[in-house]
Amino acid sequence: MSRPQLHTSVYPTIAPETLGHANKGKVAVVTGAARGIGQAIAEALAKSGADLALLDLDEARQAETKSRCETFGVKARTYECNVLSVESCERTFLKIPEDLGPIE
Numbered sequence: 001m002s003r004p005q006l007h008t009s010v011y012p013t014i015a016p017e018t019l020g021h022a023n024k025g026k027v028a029v030v031t032g033a034a035r036g037i038g039q040a041i042a043e044a045l046a047k048s049g050a051d052l053a054l055l056d057l058d059e060a061r062q063a064e065t066k067s068r069c070e071t072f073g074v075k076a077r078t079y080e081c082n083v084l085s086v087e088s089c090e091r092t093f094l095k096i097p098e099d100l101g102p103i104e
């Protein structure tokens with residue numbers, strides 16, 4: 001029987017190297033983008049060429065994620081959005097296509 005192993009690196013399927021520029025021209029929405037896992041996902045998607053709609057409770061706290069994404073030459077816009085609120089999500093998802101184009 002194989003022993004359990006701790007996996008601490010990015011799984012190859014979703015590694016930015018694997019994705020290449022597969023998402024160039026697409027618009028991706030990332031929630032919880034100000035820090036942690038959301039920030040890492042946003043950067044990986046930016047590296048694969050996607051423009052980013054960055055959502056979090058506090059728009060100002062996303063400045064670091066925005067500038068990290070922009071280093072890959074993509075567009076990144078920040079939105080104050082509480083994903084637990086239908087009204088907040090509806091408002092945000094109407095604004096995103098106006099700023100970045102259709103979400104893919």
Ligand SMILES: NC(=O)c1ccc[n+]([C@@H]2O[C@H](COP(=O)([O-])OP(=O)(O)OC[C@H]3O[C@@H](n4cnc5c(N)ncnc54)[C@H](O)[C@@H]3O)[C@@H](O)[C@H]2O)c1
Binds near residue numbers: 057083
């Ligand atoms: N860190 C881990 O090892 C791990 C493992 C499994 C699952 N998760 C889950 O993944 C998610 C992200 O984890 P993390 O470690 O990056 O968390 P984190 O607390 O570092 O970051 C979460 C981000 O989400 C934002 N956020 C919280 N509530 C929100 C809301 N209602 N609307 C919009 N934004 C909101 C916060 O402001 C914050 O920027 C969490 O749900 C966590 O439980 C984390």
